[in-house]
Amino acid sequence: MKKNILIVISAAVLFSMVSCSHKKETAASLVPEDYSGWTITADNLNYPIPGHENHFRRVLINPKGQEVSVIKKEGKDYYAYPKGTIVIKEIYPTLNPKEGTKPVSLTVMIKDPENPQSRDGWIWVVKDLKKNTEKIIDYEFCYDCHTNANEPHQYGDGNPDGEFRDYLFFPYRKTASGNRQQSSDNRSY
Amino acid sequence: MKKMKPITRTVNLIIIISLVLGLGLTITYFSYNQNTELLATSQNNLHQQSDILYQSVKNAMLPGNAPVAVTLFNDIRDINPAYEIMLFRSNGVEAFSDNSTIETVNNNITNKVFDHRPASADSVMNISGNKAFNQTVAMRKTSSFQEKKEDETFFTIYKPLLNLPKCAVCHGSDHTVRGVIKISSNITPIVQRQEINTLIAGTFFIFLVLILTAFLTQFFKKKILQPVKHIGAVCTSVTGGDFNRRVEISNNDEIGVLGETVNTMVRGLYERFQLSKFVSSSTIDSLNSKKDGVKESITLFFSDIRSFTAYSEKKTPEEVVVNLNKILAFQTRIIHENGGDVDKYVGDEIVAIFSGKDKEINACRSALIIQKELNEKSTEIYDGLTVGIGINTGEVILGMIGSEERADFTVIGDHVNYASRLCDAAKPGEVIISQSVYENLDGKGIEVSKPYKIKVKGKEKFHKVYLLSPLKDGDL
Numbered sequence: 001m002k003k004n005i006l007i008v009i010s011a012a013v014l015f016s017m018v019s020c021s022h023k024k025e026t027a028a029s030l031v032p033e034d035y036s037g038w039t040i041t042a043d044n045l046n047y048p049i050p051g052h053e054n055h056f057r058r059v060l061i062n063p064k065g066q067e068v069s070v071i072k073k074e075g076k077d078y079y080a081y082p083k084g085t086i087v088i089k090e091i092y093p094t095l096n097p098k099e100g101t102k103p104v105s106l107t108v109m110i111k112d113p114e115n116p117q118s119r120d121g122w123i124w125v126v127k128d129l130k131k132n133t134e135k136i137i138d139y140e141f142c143y144d145c146h147t148n149a150n151e152p153h154q155y156g157d158g159n160p161d162g163e164f165r166d167y168l169f170f171p172y173r174k175t176a177s178g179n180r181q182q183s184s185d186n187r188s189y
Numbered sequence: 190m191k192k193m194k195p196i197t198r199t200v201n202l203i204i205i206i207s208l209v210l211g212l213g214l215t216i217t218y219f220s221y222n223q224n225t226e227l228l229a230t231s232q233n234n235l236h237q238q239s240d241i242l243y244q245s246v247k248n249a250m251l252p253g254n255a256p257v258a259v260t261l262f263n264d265i266r267d268i269n270p271a272y273e274i275m276l277f278r279s280n281g282v283e284a285f286s287d288n289s290t291i292e293t294v295n296n297n298i299t300n301k302v303f304d305h306r307p308a309s310a311d312s313v314m315n316i317s318g319n320k321a322f323n324q325t326v327a328m329r330k331t332s333s334f335q336e337k338k339e340d341e342t343f344f345t346i347y348k349p350l351l352n353l354p355k356c357a358v359c360h361g362s363d364h365t366v367r368g369v370i371k372i373s374s375n376i377t378p379i380v381q382r383q384e385i386n387t388l389i390a391g392t393f394f395i396f397l398v399l400i401l402t403a404f405l406t407q408f409f410k411k412k413i414l415q416p417v418k419h420i421g422a423v424c425t426s427v428t429g430g431d432f433n434r435r436v437e438i439s440n441n442d443e444i445g446v447l448g449e450t451v452n453t454m455v456r457g458l459y460e461r462f463q464l465s466k467f468v469s470s471s472t473i474d475s476l477n478s479k480k481d482g483v484k485e486s487i488t489l490f491f492s493d494i495r496s497f498t499a500y501s502e503k504k505t506p507e508e509v510v511v512n513l514n515k516i517l518a519f520q521t522r523i524i525h526e527n528g529g530d531v532d533k534y535v536g537d538e539i540v541a542i543f544s545g546k547d548k549e550i551n552a553c554r555s556a557l558i559i560q561k562e563l564n565e566k567s568t569e570i571y572d573g574l575t576v577g578i579g580i581n582t583g584e585v586i587l588g589m590i591g592s593e594e595r596a597d598f599t600v601i602g603d604h605v606n607y608a609s610r611l612c613d614a615a616k617p618g619e620v621i622i623s624q625s626v627y628e629n630l631d632g633k634g635i636e637v638s639k640p641y642k643i644k645v646k647g648k649e650k651f652h653k654v655y656l657l658s659p660l661k662d663g664d665l
Contacts, residue, residue, distance in 0.1 A: 050352035050365040141329050141351070148354040155354065169354075 030134055031108050031127045035088055038062050042156065042170040046095055049155070051145050052107065056092035061085070061172050065111075068172050077163040079171055085111035087168060105129055107142075109167070119143040120167055143167065197414055204405045208398045220390035224383040231379050232333065232344060238272075239331070239348045239372045246276065246350060246370065255303075259285050273343075273373040276350075279326050279366045281317025294359045316371075325349055326366050335376070342380040345373040416444045420451055432459035482588030488548035488626065489585070489605055490529060490555065491612035492520055492578045494537040500574065512572040513537060520559050520576070527555040532599055538612075542600060549622075549629040552580050553657060556620040557635070561660045564618055579611025581623040610645035611654060620657040627655045 038060040045057035065085035071078050090103035108125040112118050117138045124142035126135045146167040152159050155169045165171045242265075249258040258276070265274050276284040284290070291303045316322045325332045325347035333346045350368040352360055360367060416438050426434045432455060436448035494500070494516065501509045517539060521531050524541045528551045532540045543552040556578040567573055583604030589596045611621045622630075627637060636658040642651040 048362045050354070050357050050362055053365060054363075139330050141349075145351055145353050151355075153354040154358060 026134055030110060030123065030125055030136075031088065031106060032062075032086070035060055035062065035086075038088070039066060039172070041087070041168075041172050048095065051142075052089070052091060054095050055104075056095055056097050058090045058092075058103075059170050060088045060090070062087075065172055066174075068166075073164070076161060079164060079166040079168070081111045081166050081168075081172075083111050083113065085109075103129060109146075120147070122167060197410070200409050200414070201402075201406055204409070205398070205402055208401050208405075212394055212397055212401075216390050216394045220386055224386055227379055227383060227386075228344075228376070231374070231376055235344060235346055235372060235374050236331075236333075239346045239370055242274065242370055242372065243348055243350065247353070247356075250356070255285060271375045273345075273371070275314070275371040277314075277316060277322065277369045277371060279364060279368055281315050281319070281322060283314040284368055286313040290360075293361060297359050297361055321345070321347055322369060322371070325369055329366055341375055341377045343373050344376045345371065347371055412440065412442070413444060416440060416448065420444075420448055423451060423455070427455050427458060432462065482586055484584055484586055485544065486582065486584045487587075487600065488543040488552045488580060488582045489600065489608035490524070490539075490541040490543060490552045490578070490580050491608050492539045492541075492556070492559065492576045493612050493615075495575050495577055495617040497537040497574075504572075508572070512574060516563075516571045516574050516576070519562070519571075520555075523558050523562075524555050527551045527558075529555055533597065540600075549580070549582055549626045550633050550635065553620070553622065553626070553630065553635050556580060557657055557660045560618050560620060564659065575617035577612055577615030577617060578620045579608050579613070579615055579622075580620065580626050581608035581611055582625040582629065583607070583623075606647070607645065607652075610647070614643055614645065614654075618659070622655050622657060624653045624655075 040058065041061050042057075042059040045059070048054045062085065065081050065087060068079055068081045068085070071080070087109045089107045091105045091107060092101055093104050106125075106127040106129065108127060110118075110123040110125060111121060112123050113121040115123055117123055117136050119138060119140075120143045122143070124137040126137060127133070128135075146169070149159065149165045149167050149169045151162045153169065159165060245261055246258050249255070249261065262274050262276060265272065278284050278290070288305045291305060294303060321332060321334050326349065329349050329351070331346065331348045333344065335342060335344050337343075348370040349366045350370060352362075352364050352367045356367060419438065420436050423434045423436050435455065436451050438445050438448035440448070494513070497513075504512075517534060517537075520539055524531055524539070527543075528545065528547070529541045529543045532542050534540075541552075541555075543549070543555075545551075559576065559578065563571065563575055567575060581604055583602070585600045585602035585604050587598065587600050590599050590601065591597055607623065611623060615621045622637070624640075627640075630637070637655040638658060640653045640655055643654055644651050
């Protein structure tokens with residue numbers, strides 16, 4: 001009897017240890033399956049960039065993100081996306097995919113400042129669409145680079161005034177023309 | 190009885206196991222925590238330094254100040270030789286070692302062109318084969334390792350330097366990781382400190398376990414095991430008939446009380462044992478059996494001293510009592526030795542009963558031994574006293590007779606009286622047995638003389654009786 005209890009306890013401990021060490025990649029649950037109705041904030045991204053490399057990319061934002069508030073702080077625009085904002089960037093297999101090709105993975109930003117795994121207010125997720133797994137990146141990789149979105153850079157409109165863009169290179173704009181530029185023509189180099 | 194397993198061993202085992210487990214877990218927990226803390230502190234320091242370096246490199250490189258970064262690295266190395274600080278390109282080649290980067294940058298930018306640097310005379314380091322380095326580049330994640338080189342332990346951090354958007358302007362967009370900062374510190378003193386900590390904790394543990402085990406086992410031995418053993422020994426000697434031993438425990442606890450109780454019990458037992466000398470064993474048996482009265486066929490044995498009244502008038506009371514006790518004690522012993530039970534003493538008379546299959550032969554044998562002894566040694570030992578014995582077998586009533594306060598287990602009935610009459614009829618040295626006894630002696634090696642006819646008091650008819658022939662030397 002006593003022996004059995006011991007065995008059960010040690011099995012439970014072992015199991016929890018094993019399952020803890022495997023928690024990095026989890027089944028998909030954070031990123032919605034269907035985002036077809038979302039607003040596209042950047043399309044036709046067909047130039048290589050560090051971090052997302054040689055893949056054709058497309059960026060979409062959910063309706064919640066469209067409630068973004070832009071206030072003036074110290075004379076500059078200050079963007080704040082509400083909690084629940086999801087920005088999805090589709091990553092396609094190549095730089096020039098044919099019509100109808102499906103993306104292979106998604107890099108996703110989810111606004112959830114209270115989540116312990118969030119960095120700079122966002123949960124940074126890589127979703128593998130083939131394996132249907134999600135991986136939260138809680139180390140510096142994603143946010144370190146995205147800090148550059150809040151200073152002048154060479155993507156989109158380039159943020160020449162160094163507005164606080166809440167880590168997005170392509171902020172959501174109410175006016176249709178704001179973002180729909182052909183980014184490739186806009187490159188500064 | 191099951192095989193005895195000494196409690197001492199079990200108690201000692203339990204003590205040792207609890208101490209080892211309890212102390213072991215606590216000490217392991219604390220020393221482990223202390224050691225992790227120790228290491229974590231120095232590791233955190235190193236991580237912080239790598240962060241600072243990262244920012245410095247970023248900020249020095251942005252305005253194209255590569256030489257500033259190089260100087261910074263060299264200066265830090267000079268200040269603290271315990272640190273190894275290096276910057277590598279993502280292909281594993283030591284940064285700033287040649288002009289390949291300058292060429293790429295010059296291709297990417299239009300207005301400002303960087304001058305070539307004189308080729309370095311030192312041999313260029315390349316760690317492209319290093320597993321930790323490659324893992325850092327592939328995972329794009331800071332990683333840290335503890336590694337042993339000869340007798341020294343090093344803690345090394347590999348921190349990826351990202352090709353940030355602002356870097357990409359000059360460096361191009363074809364790669365994500367620009368390089369890796371390697372910062373390594375000799376943590377041998379900390380590892381040694383950990384080893385010493387573990388050693389101290391281990392020594393402390395062994396020392397504590399030994400001391401506490403010794404103390405606890407002594408305590409249990411003194412306060413519980415020895416007293417219990419002692420009580421057991423007293424009980425054993427009481428079982429063996431020695432009522433003089435007493436439990437001697439001065440403990441002021443449950444065991445002390447138990448000892449006191451055992452002593453009281455032994456005293457009570459002793460009193461009852463003394464009392465049992467005055468009570469026949471059938472009385473004691475029947476006290477245990479709780480039956481009221483039974484009818485049973487038994488053999489009755491009556492032995493009476495001849496001319497005792499005349500004897501007692503001639504002698505002093507002391508002499509009478511001494512010699513009477515002597516002859517009664519002797520007869521009692523013989524009766525007990527032959528399976529009989531003395532029912533009572535009535536003055537100089539013994540009433541005994543025999544039961545079981547051989548009751549007649551046992552009774553007759555007792556009688557013959559008694560007569561032979563008296564015949565040979567009466568003058569010498571028993572002051573010349575002689576006895577006559579009568580034996581009869583028949584159904585009698587056995588039971589506790591008397592009142593609540595004072596009762597004897599005894600026999601009553603016609604056959605009892607008849608045995609008594611036979612005893613009366615026996616002359617000194619004679620044993621008279623009834624017809625019923627005679628019938629049961631058949632072929633059992635006891636010789637009798639021809640039947641006599643006697644008339645006993647209170648009976649009209651003549652009764653057939655027999656005299657036992659005295660034992661000759663060598664009989665029985």
